Amino acid sequence: MPKNKSKQKTINKQILDEDNLIDYYINQNQQTTNIIPNTDSITPCAASLETIKKKQLSIKLKNAIQQKNNLRYRPDKKSINEQTDQLNTMMKHPQMTEQILELYVKAIAIDISKTLPTPIEIFDNKEKYLKSYYQYIIDLLNKIKNEKLNINCLDKLLDNPYGHYMTTCLGCKLNPFTK
Numbered sequence: 001m002p003k004n005k006s007k008q009k010t011i012n013k014q015i016l017d018e019d020n021l022i023d024y025y026i027n028q029n030q031q032t033t034n035i036i037p038n039t040d041s042i043t044p045c046a047a048s049l050e051t052i053k054k055k056q057l058s059i060k061l062k063n064a065i066q067q068k069n070n071l072r073y074r075p076d077k078k079s080i081n082e083q084t085d086q087l088n089t090m091m092k093h094p095q096m097t098e099q100i101l102e103l104y105v106k107a108i109a110i111d112i113s114k115t116l117p118t119p120i121e122i123f124d125n126k127e128k129y130l131k132s133y134y135q136y137i138i139d140l141l142n143k144i145k146n147e148k149l150n151i152n153c154l155d156k157l158l159d160n161p162y163g164h165y166m167t168t169c170l171g172c173k174l175n176p177f178t179k
Contacts, residue, residue: 022064086118095123103165110161122169133166137176 090096090104100119107116122129140157144150158174167174 022061090118090120093120093123096120100165100168103161103168106161107165116162116165119169122166126170129166130170130172133170133172134176136162136166 087101091101096119104116104119117129137154137158140154141151144153144157154177155175163174
Protein backbone atom coordinates (compact mmCIF):
# COMPACT_ATOMS: atom_id res chain seq x y z
CA MET A 1 0.00 0.00 0.00
CA PRO A 2 2.76 2.57 0.74
CA LYS A 3 4.10 2.18 -2.81
CA ASN A 4 0.74 3.17 -4.29
CA LYS A 5 0.61 6.24 -2.07
CA SER A 6 4.12 7.29 -3.07
CA LYS A 7 3.27 6.75 -6.77
CA GLN A 8 0.12 8.83 -6.32
CA LYS A 9 2.15 11.56 -4.59
CA THR A 10 4.66 11.70 -7.43
CA ILE A 11 1.87 11.81 -10.01
CA ASN A 12 0.14 14.59 -8.08
CA LYS A 13 3.45 16.46 -7.80
CA GLN A 14 4.02 16.17 -11.55
CA ILE A 15 0.54 17.51 -12.25
CA LEU A 16 1.12 20.41 -9.84
CA ASP A 17 4.49 21.17 -11.44
CA GLU A 18 2.90 21.16 -14.89
CA ASP A 19 0.09 23.40 -13.69
CA ASN A 20 2.62 25.79 -12.18
CA LEU A 21 4.55 25.85 -15.46
CA ILE A 22 1.45 26.66 -17.49
CA ASP A 23 0.41 29.33 -14.97
CA TYR A 24 3.89 30.84 -15.24
CA TYR A 25 3.66 31.09 -19.03
CA ILE A 26 0.15 32.52 -18.84
CA ASN A 27 1.34 35.14 -16.34
CA GLN A 28 4.33 35.98 -18.51
CA ASN A 29 2.04 36.46 -21.49
CA GLN A 30 -0.28 38.69 -19.46
CA GLN A 31 2.65 40.72 -18.15
CA THR A 32 3.91 41.40 -21.65
CA THR A 33 0.47 42.57 -22.69
CA ASN A 34 0.26 44.82 -19.62
CA ILE A 35 3.70 46.31 -20.32
CA ILE A 36 2.47 47.97 -23.50
CA PRO A 37 0.37 50.87 -22.20
CA ASN A 38 -0.12 52.77 -25.42
CA THR A 39 0.69 51.56 -28.91
CA ASP A 40 0.91 55.12 -30.28
CA SER A 41 4.00 56.04 -28.24
CA ILE A 42 5.98 52.89 -29.11
CA THR A 43 8.40 52.83 -31.98
CA PRO A 44 7.85 50.26 -34.75
CA CYS A 45 11.02 48.41 -33.72
CA ALA A 46 9.89 48.06 -30.10
CA ALA A 47 6.44 46.95 -31.24
CA SER A 48 7.94 44.24 -33.43
CA LEU A 49 10.07 43.04 -30.51
CA GLU A 50 6.99 42.85 -28.33
CA THR A 51 5.09 40.87 -30.95
CA ILE A 52 8.04 38.49 -31.27
CA LYS A 53 8.06 38.02 -27.47
CA LYS A 54 4.33 37.39 -27.48
CA LYS A 55 4.68 34.81 -30.24
CA GLN A 56 7.51 33.05 -28.40
CA LEU A 57 5.52 32.95 -25.17
CA SER A 58 2.45 31.67 -26.96
CA ILE A 59 4.53 28.92 -28.59
CA LYS A 60 5.98 27.98 -25.18
CA LEU A 61 2.49 27.92 -23.72
CA LYS A 62 1.15 25.74 -26.53
CA ASN A 63 4.09 23.33 -26.13
CA ALA A 64 3.59 23.15 -22.36
CA ILE A 65 -0.11 22.43 -22.79
CA GLN A 66 0.61 19.80 -25.44
CA GLN A 67 3.19 18.09 -23.23
CA LYS A 68 0.77 18.11 -20.33
CA ASN A 69 -1.94 16.53 -22.45
CA ASN A 70 0.49 13.92 -23.76
CA LEU A 71 1.43 12.92 -20.23
CA ARG A 72 -2.17 12.65 -19.08
CA TYR A 73 -3.56 10.71 -22.03
CA ARG A 74 -0.70 8.53 -23.14
CA PRO A 75 -1.83 5.63 -25.31
CA ASP A 76 0.86 3.38 -23.90
CA LYS A 77 -0.27 3.83 -20.30
CA LYS A 78 -1.57 0.27 -20.31
CA SER A 79 1.82 -1.12 -21.33
CA ILE A 80 3.50 0.97 -18.61
CA ASN A 81 1.16 -0.59 -16.04
CA GLU A 82 1.94 -4.05 -17.41
CA GLN A 83 5.67 -3.36 -17.18
CA THR A 84 5.40 -2.23 -13.57
CA ASP A 85 3.41 -5.37 -12.74
CA GLN A 86 6.09 -7.46 -14.46
CA LEU A 87 8.84 -5.71 -12.47
CA ASN A 88 6.95 -6.25 -9.22
CA THR A 89 6.64 -9.98 -9.93
CA MET A 90 10.34 -10.16 -10.83
CA MET A 91 11.31 -8.57 -7.52
CA LYS A 92 9.55 -11.40 -5.67
CA HIS A 93 12.06 -13.96 -7.01
CA PRO A 94 14.59 -14.97 -4.31
CA GLN A 95 17.67 -14.42 -6.52
CA MET A 96 16.53 -11.02 -7.78
CA THR A 97 18.36 -7.92 -6.57
CA GLU A 98 18.00 -4.24 -7.30
CA GLN A 99 21.37 -4.28 -9.10
CA ILE A 100 20.10 -6.94 -11.51
CA LEU A 101 16.92 -4.93 -12.07
CA GLU A 102 18.95 -1.80 -12.87
CA LEU A 103 21.16 -3.75 -15.27
CA TYR A 104 18.07 -5.27 -16.88
CA VAL A 105 16.53 -1.86 -17.49
CA LYS A 106 19.79 -0.54 -18.99
CA ALA A 107 20.17 -3.61 -21.21
CA ILE A 108 16.57 -3.33 -22.44
CA ALA A 109 17.18 0.32 -23.32
CA ILE A 110 20.15 -0.71 -25.48
CA ASP A 111 18.59 -3.87 -27.01
CA ILE A 112 16.79 -2.82 -30.19
CA SER A 113 15.26 -6.20 -30.98
CA LYS A 114 13.72 -6.54 -27.48
CA THR A 115 14.66 -10.22 -27.31
CA LEU A 116 16.41 -9.86 -23.98
CA PRO A 117 15.38 -12.58 -21.52
CA THR A 118 14.02 -11.52 -18.16
CA PRO A 119 16.10 -12.31 -15.07
CA ILE A 120 13.58 -14.95 -13.99
CA GLU A 121 13.99 -16.75 -17.33
CA ILE A 122 17.76 -16.69 -16.84
CA PHE A 123 17.52 -17.96 -13.24
CA ASP A 124 15.22 -20.80 -14.28
CA ASN A 125 17.33 -21.93 -17.27
CA LYS A 126 20.94 -20.94 -16.57
CA GLU A 127 22.52 -23.54 -18.83
CA LYS A 128 20.68 -22.34 -21.91
CA TYR A 129 21.56 -18.69 -21.33
CA LEU A 130 25.14 -19.48 -20.34
CA LYS A 131 25.52 -21.17 -23.75
CA SER A 132 23.95 -18.18 -25.48
CA TYR A 133 26.31 -15.80 -23.64
CA TYR A 134 29.32 -17.87 -24.68
CA GLN A 135 27.99 -17.84 -28.25
CA TYR A 136 27.80 -14.04 -27.96
CA ILE A 137 31.50 -14.01 -26.93
CA ILE A 138 32.41 -16.29 -29.84
CA ASP A 139 30.58 -13.95 -32.23
CA LEU A 140 32.57 -11.03 -30.83
CA LEU A 141 35.81 -13.00 -31.27
CA ASN A 142 34.88 -13.68 -34.90
CA LYS A 143 34.19 -9.98 -35.36
CA ILE A 144 37.63 -9.16 -33.92
CA LYS A 145 39.22 -11.72 -36.22
CA ASN A 146 37.42 -10.44 -39.32
CA GLU A 147 38.27 -6.81 -38.61
CA LYS A 148 41.86 -7.78 -37.70
CA LEU A 149 41.71 -6.09 -34.30
CA ASN A 150 43.80 -6.82 -31.24
CA ILE A 151 42.41 -9.58 -29.02
CA ASN A 152 42.57 -7.16 -26.08
CA CYS A 153 39.59 -5.38 -27.64
CA LEU A 154 37.36 -8.20 -26.39
CA ASP A 155 37.23 -6.69 -22.91
CA LYS A 156 36.09 -3.36 -24.33
CA LEU A 157 33.45 -5.04 -26.49
CA LEU A 158 32.11 -7.04 -23.54
CA ASP A 159 31.97 -3.97 -21.32
CA ASN A 160 28.37 -3.04 -22.18
CA PRO A 161 24.99 -3.21 -20.39
CA TYR A 162 24.12 -6.57 -21.97
CA GLY A 163 27.41 -8.17 -20.87
CA HIS A 164 27.10 -6.85 -17.33
CA TYR A 165 23.47 -7.94 -17.10
CA MET A 166 24.09 -11.46 -18.34
CA THR A 167 27.18 -12.06 -16.21
CA THR A 168 25.47 -10.77 -13.08
CA CYS A 169 22.46 -13.02 -13.63
CA LEU A 170 24.54 -16.03 -14.59
CA GLY A 171 27.19 -15.50 -11.92
CA CYS A 172 30.14 -15.74 -14.30
CA LYS A 173 33.02 -13.48 -15.36
CA LEU A 174 32.56 -10.79 -17.96
CA ASN A 175 35.42 -12.32 -19.97
CA PRO A 176 35.74 -16.02 -19.10
CA PHE A 177 39.01 -16.25 -21.05
CA THR A 178 40.93 -14.03 -18.63
CA LYS A 179 42.64 -15.38 -15.57
